[in-house]
Amino acid sequence: MIDTLAQALHPMQAAISASIADFAARLLTAVLMILFTVSVAGAARWVARCAARTEWLERMLIRSGILSGLVEPSLAGSRSAVASTLYWSILIAGSTATLAIVSEQAAKYLVNLILILLPNLALAFAIIMAAWWLGSYWSRATLIQMTNEGVPAPWRWAAAVKISIVAAGIALACESTGFATTLVRGSFLILLAGGTYAAAQAVIPIFRAHLEEQLLPGRGKMHNPIDDRVLR
Amino acid sequence: MHGRPNPIDVVIGMVTSEAHSAPVKLIPSLVAGMDEYFPQYSWTLVHASSSGLWQPTCAPDGYVKNLVAVQAPRFGVHRVTYPWHDVPAKTNGFRAILEFAQRTCAKVCLIADPAQAGFERRWVDSLVRPGIHSKYDLVTPVYSNGSREHLISGNLLSPLMKALFGHGPKQPMPGEFMLSASLINRILARHDWDSASARYTPEMWIAFIAAAEGYRMAESAVGPSVRQSQAPKLSRQTSIEQITGSLISLMEQYEDRWSSPVNVVELDRFGESATITNLDPNRDGLEYEVSFVEAFPALRGLWQSILDPHTFTEIDAFYSSLRIGDANKPFGDALWVRIFYEIAAAWKNRLLPRSQVLGLFTPLLLARIGSFLMERQWKEQAEVEAELCRTGRYFEALRPVLDRLWFNRKPLEEKKRAKAIPRMKAA
Numbered sequence: 001m002i003d004t005l006a007q008a009l010h011p012m013q014a015a016i017s018a019s020i021a022d023f024a025a026r027l028l029t030a031v032l033m034i035l036f037t038v039s040v041a042g043a044a045r046w047v048a049r050c051a052a053r054t055e056w057l058e059r060m061l062i063r064s065g066i067l068s069g070l071v072e073p074s075l076a077g078s079r080s081a082v083a084s085t086l087y088w089s090i091l092i093a094g095s096t097a098t099l100a101i102v103s104e105q106a107a108k109y110l111v112n113l114i115l116i117l118l119p120n121l122a123l124a125f126a127i128i129m130a131a132w133w134l135g136s137y138w139s140r141a142t143l144i145q146m147t148n149e150g151v152p153a154p155w156r157w158a159a160a161v162k163i164s165i166v167a168a169g170i171a172l173a174c175e176s177t178g179f180a181t182t183l184v185r186g187s188f189l190i191l192l193a194g195g196t197y198a199a200a201q202a203v204i205p206i207f208r209a210h211l212e213e214q215l216l217p218g219r220g221k222m223h224n225p226i227d228d229r230v231l232r
Numbered sequence: 233m234h235g236r237p238n239p240i241d242v243v244i245g246m247v248t249s250e251a252h253s254a255p256v257k258l259i260p261s262l263v264a265g266m267d268e269y270f271p272q273y274s275w276t277l278v279h280a281s282s283s284g285l286w287q288p289t290c291a292p293d294g295y296v297k298n299l300v301a302v303q304a305p306r307f308g309v310h311r312v313t314y315p316w317h318d319v320p321a322k323t324n325g326f327r328a329i330l331e332f333a334q335r336t337c338a339k340v341c342l343i344a345d346p347a348q349a350g351f352e353r354r355w356v357d358s359l360v361r362p363g364i365h366s367k368y369d370l371v372t373p374v375y376s377n378g379s380r381e382h383l384i385s386g387n388l389l390s391p392l393m394k395a396l397f398g399h400g401p402k403q404p405m406p407g408e409f410m411l412s413a414s415l416i417n418r419i420l421a422r423h424d425w426d427s428a429s430a431r432y433t434p435e436m437w438i439a440f441i442a443a444a445e446g447y448r449m450a451e452s453a454v455g456p457s458v459r460q461s462q463a464p465k466l467s468r469q470t471s472i473e474q475i476t477g478s479l480i481s482l483m484e485q486y487e488d489r490w491s492s493p494v495n496v497v498e499l500d501r502f503g504e505s506a507t508i509t510n511l512d513p514n515r516d517g518l519e520y521e522v523s524f525v526e527a528f529p530a531l532r533g534l535w536q537s538i539l540d541p542h543t544f545t546e547i548d549a550f551y552s553s554l555r556i557g558d559a560n561k562p563f564g565d566a567l568w569v570r571i572f573y574e575i576a577a578a579w580k581n582r583l584l585p586r587s588q589v590l591g592l593f594t595p596l597l598l599a600r601i602g603s604f605l606m607e608r609q610w611k612e613q614a615e616v617e618a619e620l621c622r623t624g625r626y627f628e629a630l631r632p633v634l635d636r637l638w639f640n641r642k643p644l645e646e647k648k649r650a651k652a653i654p655r656m657k658a659a
Contacts, residue, residue, distance in 0.1 A: 137585065140534065140584070140585075140588055141585075141587070141588055141591075143530055143531070143534070144531065144534070144588055144591035144592060145469075145591065146530075147526070147527045147530045147531055147595070148469040148527065148591055148594050148595065149467070149469060150523070150526065154530045155530055
């Protein structure tokens, strides 16, 4: 009876042991692959930190004005950014390959997900970053201009400009990814209407003052008669 | 103008916008000056339009008759324009005049400002004689009221040029100046006539080039400047941004020329200083200080991001004293010089977009000018002159700060360099 039971269980045992052996082998390979990937990524990061020539990148970013006011540009900072990008790229590629060894199905799913989502996410991220940068730039420019022209409450103008541009960027990003489009579009329209009303309220007195200045020159500081002689 | 005119010794040029009529007020002084001081020289008047257009009401024949009727018709009156394809600018007029002077092989060219109501016949002698007899390349006037007016020149342009190149005119943006043939050739050979510095501040552009390239410069004392310009004025902010922007971009253009320390020498000066007139003791700098006080709360964060913390602390202290009503607290020379050097370096290194850096400088400049006027309201002219000289010395003494910030040099490199320079000189 025992022999019969053993004979009955033998194929099952063989199948289980084969599965375990197969899985263990794949797991071992995966662990080795992960270790290898981490080592390669670490080495690449170290090499990039030591030897990457990022001056051109830094110069380009500074000249384009992209870095203005956002971060303080430094050689160490850009090298570190390049090295980190390399490190994570190698790590993600290695992890995906490792996952394919353990479970081909899961790896396929992950790759598909990345291929579908990544471009959209990258686009949305780029739009929001661009909107943030533009908002900062125009908000600063507005603040300086309004202050120097003596317009009251210049920081409110600056904040309004920044909020409007960033909101427009978020709306555009959501539109591009198809995320809550109706809600975001509605919110953006309400915000835009409020901003327009506030701007109109603020512009009317300035416009009136400008008209007065044009009709009665010399009263304001736009046409201060002593300026030309005193300043130059 | 077609063909090649006969050689002329002196070309006298005037630039007006199309809205202006002929500069008839200036002509008698110019003619009398040339007749009295330079009867042996041939000369001509050149009237250039900055816009490239002439008024239809001012037909050529009537126009010339009008001008010639003022004095004996011994001199020609030429109307010239430069074919422009852009917005009207004074530079177009200058270029047309200088090209005319080059074509006629003029020895010198005197530029006169039609808006200058204080122009006298002796100004012609003061400005032209050093060029014709002593071969100076650029002669600029020293106005007798210059130290209380023309404050950007006195507080910034002139001392900075001296600190950078070792010499420079006291009035780098005069309405009247004289150029030699060699400087005219050099200016006309340049390819940056369309640059912002040439378009917005052509006088400073020429003076800076002459100082940077080592041309012989001299100054002549003339009377007080009384400009009565009818041209549409720019806003204060725009004017300041144009001047400072031009200055710093010229610094960048010539950075290889001023990268090493220099010995400062004063320019040769001709003529006698006239008695000070037209001083208005009621003119104070309160208005400028108020502009600074209004701007401070809004811009303090941005100033902090581009200025040294110590510099900002001092600005903060100045603001605090103004807030409590102490309008006589001085905006010190050292602080002023450090501010400009740090702003220039921020512009160069693009810590913020360049136009915004210039915008941030405007209230600080107004603070300095306001404080300058408040402090010196009742002082004698000689005292004011001496204090401006002291400001100049600060510009020279703090040059290492500019070098360090502008060229991103570390202090250690500066020390090595300072040690190396005497060795190089000895070698």
